[in-house]
Amino acid sequence: MTGLSGDRAALHYAAIVESSDDAILSKDLNGVITSWNNGAQRLFGYTAEEAVGKPVTILIPADRQDEEPMILDRIRRGERIEHYETIRQRKDGSLIYISLTVSPIKNRQGEIVGASKIARDITELRLARERKELLLKEMSHRVKNLFTVAISVLSLSGRSAGSVPELIESARDRLSALARAHELILPDAAAAQAAIPTTLHALIEAIIAPHDVRLDPDRPKFSVTGCDVEISEPVISSLALLIHEFVTNSTKYGALSAAAGRVDIRCEDDGKTIVILWTERGGPEVASRPGDSGFGELLTRSAVASLDGEISRDWRPEGLVIRLSIPRARLTGG
Amino acid sequence: MGNRTDLKMGRRPRVILVVEDNPLVRLDAAQSLRDAGYDVHEAADSQQAISFLRSTSAVDLIFTDVNLGKGMNGVELALWALANTPRLKVLLTTGERLGPAIPTALGAILAKPYAVRELLRRVAHALGDLARPAVAPAAEARRGRGC
Numbered sequence: 001m002t003g004l005s006g007d008r009a010a011l012h013y014a015a016i017v018e019s020s021d022d023a024i025l026s027k028d029l030n031g032v033i034t035s036w037n038n039g040a041q042r043l044f045g046y047t048a049e050e051a052v053g054k055p056v057t058i059l060i061p062a063d064r065q066d067e068e069p070m071i072l073d074r075i076r077r078g079e080r081i082e083h084y085e086t087i088r089q090r091k092d093g094s095l096i097y098i099s100l101t102v103s104p105i106k107n108r109q110g111e112i113v114g115a116s117k118i119a120r121d122i123t124e125l126r127l128a129r130e131r132k133e134l135l136l137k138e139m140s141h142r143v144k145n146l147f148t149v150a151i152s153v154l155s156l157s158g159r160s161a162g163s164v165p166e167l168i169e170s171a172r173d174r175l176s177a178l179a180r181a182h183e184l185i186l187p188d189a190a191a192a193q194a195a196i197p198t199t200l201h202a203l204i205e206a207i208i209a210p211h212d213v214r215l216d217p218d219r220p221k222f223s224v225t226g227c228d229v230e231i232s233e234p235v236i237s238s239l240a241l242l243i244h245e246f247v248t249n250s251t252k253y254g255a256l257s258a259a260a261g262r263v264d265i266r267c268e269d270d271g272k273t274i275v276i277l278w279t280e281r282g283g284p285e286v287a288s289r290p291g292d293s294g295f296g297e298l299l300t301r302s303a304v305a306s307l308d309g310e311i312s313r314d315w316r317p318e319g320l321v322i323r324l325s326i327p328r329a330r331l332t333g334g
Numbered sequence: 335m336g337n338r339t340d341l342k343m344g345r346r347p348r349v350i351l352v353v354e355d356n357p358l359v360r361l362d363a364a365q366s367l368r369d370a371g372y373d374v375h376e377a378a379d380s381q382q383a384i385s386f387l388r389s390t391s392a393v394d395l396i397f398t399d400v401n402l403g404k405g406m407n408g409v410e411l412a413l414w415a416l417a418n419t420p421r422l423k424v425l426l427t428t429g430e431r432l433g434p435a436i437p438t439a440l441g442a443i444l445a446k447p448y449a450v451r452e453l454l455r456r457v458a459h460a461l462g463d464l465a466r467p468a469v470a471p472a473a474e475a476r477r478g479r480g481c
Contacts, residue, residue, distance in 0.1 A: 145356075145429050148447040152362035155450075159365060234403045238357050298365075302357040306378040333404070 023098075023119040026105060027056045029076065031068055034114060043098075043121055045091030056117075061089045075104045075115045085122065097126045146182075149237070150175060160295035174244060180206040181240030200274070200331070201228045203236060204265055207243040211256060221256065226267035229274060232333025235326075238306040245300050246278055246322060255283030255319050273325050280319030307331075347373040348461060349390075353383045353398035353411065359446075363397065366450045367457065380406035380414075387415055393422055395461055400428040400436075400443070412440050423460045 017024050023040035027033050033056055036048040044051070044059055051058075057068055064087060074081060081102040087095050098119045105114040153174050161167035184198035184206055201224050208222050231239065247256065247263075255261030261283040268275040304311045309326035350372045354360035357378070364374045375393075377383035379402050387393060396415050398408040406414070412424040416439065426436065429446040436443060444456050 141430060144431075144446075148429050149356060149358055151447045152356075152358040155362045156358060156365070234355060241357060299357070299361060302361040302376065305376065305382070306355060306357040306360070308378070308382075 023121075024116065025051070025056075025119075026114055026116045028114040029072065029112070031056050031072055040119070043090075043096070043119060044088070050091075059088045061087055061095060071102055071115070075102065076112060078104055078112060080104070088119065096121055097123045099125075149178065153178070156295070156299065173248065174241070176210070177207050177240050177244035178237060180209065181236050184236070198231060198236070199228050200231050200239075200267055200276075203231060203239055204243055204276075207240055208247055208263075208265075211247050211251065219260075219262070221262050222265065223262075224265045224267075226277075227269040227274070228267065229269065229328070229332055231331050234333065235307055235331055238303040239331075241303045242300060242307075242324065245296055245303075249296065250280055250283070250320070253284075253286060255280035258283045261319075269328065272328055274328050274331050276322075276324040276326075278320075278322040278324070280321070283319050285317055286315055286320070347371060348394040349373045349375065349392050350457065351375050351377060351383060351386060351393050351396045351398075353377045353380070353396065353402065353408065355379055355399065355401070355403045359399075363453065366453060367397075370454050370457075372457075379403060380408075380411040383411055384414065387419060387422075391419065393419065395423045395425060395457060397425045397427070397457065399446075400426055400430065409436060409440065413437065416440075423462070425456055425460045 017035075017037050020037065021039050021042075023043040024035075024037045025033055025040045026035040033051050033054055036046070036051040040051065041047055046054075046058075057065060060068060067086060071081060081100065084100045084102070086098060086100060088098050089095055099122045100120075101118045103116050104112045105116055107113045154171050157171040157174060158167050161170055181203055184202055204224050208224075212220070212222050250256040250261075250263060255263055262281050264277075264279045264281070266277045266279070268277065300311065304324070307326045308330050309324060311325075312323045314321045314323070350367055352360055352364045352367065352374055353376075354363060355378055360376055360378065364376050367374045375386055377386055383396070383398070387396075396412060398411055400408040402408055402411065408426055408428075412426060415422050416424060424440055425444060426440055427444040427446055427448070441460065444453065
């Protein structure tokens with residue numbers, strides 16, 4: 001095996017075992033611990049004095065005691081056990097996930113006299129695996145949900161579209177708005193259901209971004225001011241839809257249909273309710289809501305209902321003002 | 335299918351409460367049911383649903399998603415509804431592959447996404463309409479076509 005022999009070899013190997021971070025121990029065929037390295041002390045909490053001479057079963061939780069006879073059986077047959085994932089118990093009683101590799105120890109005559117065990121703490125690995133599982137489950141659920149939502153968008157857009165091109169445009173528009181809104185959130189593996197929240201301003205900006213075409217760099221079409229709050233995932237779809245509807249209507253009939261038009265979006269927070277004020281200026285004068293498909297109205301009402309909110313519109317001569325109020329708790333999810 | 339038969343027979347339209355937290359999915363389902371002749375009300379969560387159910391006794395069916403965000407989930411809501419309005423029928427739906435264990439009293443779940451015709455079939459079945467030997471529009475049409 002190496003160029004060393006006799007005592008030098010023995011010392012050499014002993015040094016390797018001692019310097020290893022892994023828990024390395026050995027036992028005889030009765031399951032009694034015969035050696036115990038520093039790694040084993042660190043992992044299990046027992047010193048070598050405490051562990052050597054004791055049955056290895058002190059490391060095994062009560063409900064797994066049957067593992068030891070099974071391991072000894074295989075050792076006697078000359079088998080190796082590799083990367084066996086199981087649970088062991090520390091001196092203080094706490095449990096740890098470990099990966100165990102057990103090999104038979106033979107004497108010079110080739111007889112099996114015991115076993116060496118290498119135990120690796122895999123708690124972190126398991127946690128990472130669990131997080132990955134949760135994440136995958138969450139993602140898979142979201143993807144399935146996305147298809148359901150997309151189908152609904154398509155179906156609803158089809159109801160109000162007067163032609164196929166119109167259907168395509170409105171469906172694409174809505175889906176894009178939702179996509180942008182959902183890009184803002186990532187599932188959080190540790191808290192499977194919750195996601196890392198985004199903010200109200202970020203969401204509004206994500207939806208208006210494609211429409212923020214500045215013909216004149218000094219005259220932005222949008223301003224988003226006022227309080228900002230973190231918004232929870234469940235309300236993102238509804239809010240995104242609403243802002244999208246406001247923008248679309250404005251583009252068709254309101255301020256955004258005019259070169260000089262602009263929209264100021266202001267958020268106010270009185271502690272219990274968040275109010276989003278959408279003020280249009282510089283567009284054509286409209287006396288009241290033009291004959292838009294009643295569908296947009298339905299969608300708006302549906303989204304507002306989902307937020308437990310209220311909406312009112314005031315068609316002022318200077319431009320439309322929309323007041324959307326939502327209970328703060330609903331928005332933040334808290 | 336649906337209320338067209340009811341109206342033909344002089345019955346009042348059936349009332350369905352659709353409970354779903356996503357406004358698009360809810361609106362789509364509600365519109366599909368309205369097209370089929372049902373009188374449809376919407377709720378975005380269990381609280382809104384219960385408010386509505388408390389305000390009227392005329393609800394025939396509650397069609398609810400299992401996952402309703404915060405508050406009671408659809409299973410709990412359906413059980414509450416059955417306990418408080420015995421005449422009420424329920425139909426549950428979910429996008430999850432394995433949701434919480436559904437009590438058999440609540441019937442088979444409609445998996446999302448679903449085709450509109452499947453929704454209508456399941457609703458009619460839950461309302462007990464499919465069992466009726468009544469002359470359905472489809473049957474009449476078949477007779478007319480002589481096939």
